Structure formats: structure tokens, C-alpha cells
Amino acid sequence: MNLREHLDKGIWAAADKGLLLLYGFAVIIVVINVLPDSEWAAFSLFQSIFIIICVLSDSIFLQPMVKFASEHEAEVSEILAASFTLYTVVMLAIGSVFAICADGCARLFASPELGMLLPWLPLLLVLNIFRNVGIRYLQISYRISNIFWADLAFYGSITLLTILAHSLGLFRTADDFLKINMIGGALSSLVAILYCGSAFRKMPIFHVPRTEYAKLLSFAKYQAGTSVLLTFQQWADVLVVGVYAPTYVALYSAAKTLYRFFDAVRDGATLLIVPVASRLHTGGDSEKLSALVEKLLFLAFAALIPISLILALGAEPMLTIFYKNKFPGIIPVFQILILSGFVLPLALVSTNVLIGIGRVRELFFAVTGATLVFFVLNRLLVPPMGASGAALSVLVSTSVLGIGSFIAMRHDLAITTTGILSHAKDIKQMVGRGK
Numbered sequence: 001m002n003l004r005e006h007l008d009k010g011i012w013a014a015a016d017k018g019l020l021l022l023y024g025f026a027v028i029i030v031v032i033n034v035l036p037d038s039e040w041a042a043f044s045l046f047q048s049i050f051i052i053i054c055v056l057s058d059s060i061f062l063q064p065m066v067k068f069a070s071e072h073e074a075e076v077s078e079i080l081a082a083s084f085t086l087y088t089v090v091m092l093a094i095g096s097v098f099a100i101c102a103d104g105c106a107r108l109f110a111s112p113e114l115g116m117l118l119p120w121l122p123l124l125l126v127l128n129i130f131r132n133v134g135i136r137y138l139q140i141s142y143r144i145s146n147i148f149w150a151d152l153a154f155y156g157s158i159t160l161l162t163i164l165a166h167s168l169g170l171f172r173t174a175d176d177f178l179k180i181n182m183i184g185g186a187l188s189s190l191v192a193i194l195y196c197g198s199a200f201r202k203m204p205i206f207h208v209p210r211t212e213y214a215k216l217l218s219f220a221k222y223q224a225g226t227s228v229l230l231t232f233q234q235w236a237d238v239l240v241v242g243v244y245a246p247t248y249v250a251l252y253s254a255a256k257t258l259y260r261f262f263d264a265v266r267d268g269a270t271l272l273i274v275p276v277a278s279r280l281h282t283g284g285d286s287e288k289l290s291a292l293v294e295k296l297l298f299l300a301f302a303a304l305i306p307i308s309l310i311l312a313l314g315a316e317p318m319l320t321i322f323y324k325n326k327f328p329g330i331i332p333v334f335q336i337l338i339l340s341g342f343v344l345p346l347a348l349v350s351t352n353v354l355i356g357i358g359r360v361r362e363l364f365f366a367v368t369g370a371t372l373v374f375f376v377l378n379r380l381l382v383p384p385m386g387a388s389g390a391a392l393s394v395l396v397s398t399s400v401l402g403i404g405s406f407i408a409m410r411h412d413l414a415i416t417t418t419g420i421l422s423h424a425k426d427i428k429q430m431v432g433r434g435k
Contacts, residue, residue, distance in 0.1 A: 026162050032170075035177070042174045043174035049105075056227055059226075062083055062133065080203055093111070096122050103115050124178070130193050153335060154187065158180055239240070244378070281358070297345055301353045304345055308339060340399070341421075350408070362409075
């Protein structure tokens with residue numbers, strides 16, 4: 001597999017995930033520095049719940065859609081309709097439960113402000129449904145440039161509206177930021193409908209063959225356990241801090257906002273790796289898939305290790321500029337989080353390859369080990385250490401996930417350390433020709 005064939009898609013994917021960084025800087029410069037700590041903590045808890053619902057539903061129902069629709073002779077309209085239906089019903093059911101239990105959640109996390117935000121959760125989910133399903137549909141045919149414009153409508157509008165609201169003196173509470181996010185979700189969904197309107201119109205919502213639901217649910221019954229564990233490991237840390245050390249939520253979430261750079265990298269890897277791995281595996285091209293994975297691992301390590309090291313060493317001046325000493329003690333928390341970049345390449349490549357080739361059982365065991373480590377360490381470390389304990393839990397559990405999923409991947413693909421390093425020359429020649 002010639003990596004250069006996917007270079008243009010990689011550039012669009014990088015640009016797309018760069019939008020998340022733009023959004024992150026707007027949050028840092030305006031939201032975190034303007035909102036009182038209690039309001040920022042409440043929105044962070046709300047956002048964690050929203051993201052967990054979206055990511056969990058996506059990984060159980062939409063990622064299998066990408067896999068099946070990417071395979072040869074897939075019935076795209078029928079599998080899209082089945083996935084859309086299951087995704088929508090499950091998301092709204094979970095969101096409605098949180099809305100009904102808003103007061104209980106407010107007491108659990110010691111955040112009255114959270115109780116005022118949660119009733120809006122179902123509406124926010126509705127406004128993002130076509131955006132999220134549309135992006136996955138576009139992923140099937142590698143229309144990464146279209147995904148960029150859908151995400152630009154989301155992150156770009158939120159960034160501009162946040163800055164505008166602040167300049168006009170209209171930005172004071174977490175509720176203000178939530179409403180801006182609703183507008184961003186609605187605009188992005190409209191763009192997704194423009195790109196995917198034909199596909200959405202052709203969905204036989206009420207005439208989906210039972211075999212399509214059976215195929216999805218059969219895959220999902222193995223995928224669900226993995227998805228639940230992986231989603232909580234990646235996104236539940238803010239909620240864990242809210243339960244065990246609520247006074248540290250604002251600080252930890254501020255550090256995690258800068259760490260979102262890695263989340264952007266993870267999402268970009270998912271956009272590119274899952275459909276490619278699925279097609280090569282289905283076509284029996286294991287040798288080409290192995291070569292591609294080795295190149296991707298080399299690129300990921302070559303990029304993320306230096307970046308992680310630079311960010312860790314430069315944390316003090318960077319955080320002082322961003323937060324102006326608003327969060328004493330944030331520097332070591334961020335440094336611990338960012339060091340996960342040394343092992344993240346193993347996790348982001350291996351987990352997506354295992355999904356693409358349908359090895360959900362093997363992925364489940366790797367994720368189970370990592371998630372157990374995550375929750376045990378959080379229980380032991382967060383009460384005495386606060387945000388630093390949560391950061392250590394993320395670092396160690398990410399390492400366990402990376403190593404475990406890499407070992408599982410090697411059962412199917414001939415991946416070696418020597419093979420990974422051997423592609424350094426190929427990458428250098430490819431970049432040279434690109435110039």
C-alpha cells in the first residue's frame with residue numbers, strides 16, 4: 001500500500017482536526033479565563049457526559065457501519081438506515097435519562113450549575129445527530145474534504161460566536177456557552193445534510209431488512225463491551241475527578257483542554273485507518289496492510305514523541321501565558337498527561353486496525369485491562385493527589401492499552417520493530433518527492 005496515495009486525504013484530515021485545536025484555543029482564551037471556576041467545572045462535567053454518549057453510540061453503531069459499508073458489495077443505504085435508527089434511539093434514550101436525573105447528578109458532582117444544564121442535553125444531542133452520522137457516511141468514501149467543511153461549520157461558528165459574545169459582554173455563564181454549542185451543532189448538521197442529503201433521502205428507515213439489524217447487532221454485541229470500556233477510559237476522567245475531588249474539576253479540565261490535541265490525532269486516525277484496514281483485510285491484502293500499519297506507526301512515533309517532549313518541557317511558560325496563573329498546580333498535571341504521547345501511537349493505530357479487521361474480541365481484552373487499571377488507579381490516586389492522580393491514571397492506562405492492542409494486532413499482521421524502523425527511508429523519500 002503506497003502511503004502517498006492517501007497523502008491528500010491525510011492533509012485534509014490534519015486540517016480537519018486542526019479545527020479542534022482552533023476551538024480549544026477559543027475555549028482557553030475566552031471561556032476558561034472568563035467563566036467562574038464553578039461555571040467552567042459545570043460545563044466540563046456536562047460536556048464529558050455529552051461526549052461519552054456520542055462516542056459510545058458512535059463506536060457501537062456508526063463505526064460498524066463504516067466497516068460493513070466499506071466492504072465490497074455492501075448495501076450502503078440499508079446499513080446506513082439501520083445504523084441511523086439505532087444510533088438516534090439509543091442516544092436520545094440515554095440523554096433523556098440524564099435530563100430526568102439532573103438534580104441527582106448535581107448532588108453527585110456537587111455542582112448546582114450542572115443541574116441547570118442537563119435538561120438541555122436531549123436537544124443538544126438531536127441537533128448533532130445528522131452531523132455525526134453524516135461524518136461517518138462521508139468517511140466511507142474518504143470524502144475527508146467534505147468532513148472538514150462540516151466540522152468547520154461546527155468549530156468555526158462556535159469559536160466566532162464565543163469571541164463575539166464576549167466582546168459584546170453577553171458571555172457570562174456556562175449556559176451561554178451551551179447555547180452557542182447548540183447553534184454550532186445545528187449549523188454543522190445542515191452542512192452534513194447538504195453533502196449527504198441524497199443518502200439520507202434514500203434511507204429505507206421503515207423497510208430495513210432484519211438481516212441488516214442482525215448484522216449490526218451481532219457485531220455490536222462484541223463491540224459494545226469494548227466501546228463502553230474504551231469510552232469511559234478516554235472520557236470519564238473529568239467525571240471521576242468530579243466524584244472524588246470536585247474542587248479540582250476546573251483545574252483538571254483546563255489541563256485536559258490542552259491535551260485535546262491528542263484527541264484530535266486519535267479522531268484523525270479513526271477517519272483514515274478503519275475503512276482502509278477493513279478494505280485491505282476483506283480483500284486478503286494482509287501484506288499490504290502490514291506495510292501500511294508499519295508506516296503509520298513510524299509516522300506517529302516520529303511526530304508525537306518530539307511534540308510531547310517539547311510541550312512537557314515548555315509547559316510552564318505556555319500555561320502561564322494561557323491561564324495567567326489562574327490554576328496553581330496545573331503544570332505537573334499537564335506534563336503528566338502530555339507524556340502519554342510517547343505510547344499513544346501504539347494505541348491509536350492498533351485499536352483502529354483491530355476494529356477495521358473485525359478483531360473486536362481481542363480488542364475487548366486489551367481495553368478491559370486498560371480500563372481496570374484506569375479506574376483502580378483513579379480510586380487510589382485521585383482522593384489523595386487530586387488532578388495529578390487522574391493524570392497519572394490516564395498515562396498508565398494509555399500505556400497498557402497501547403501495548404495490549406499492539407500485541408493483539410500482531411496476531412494477525414506481521415508487524416515488527418525492525419519493519420517499523422525500516423520505513424524511515426521510505427517516508428523521507430516520499431516527503432522529498434512531495435516537495
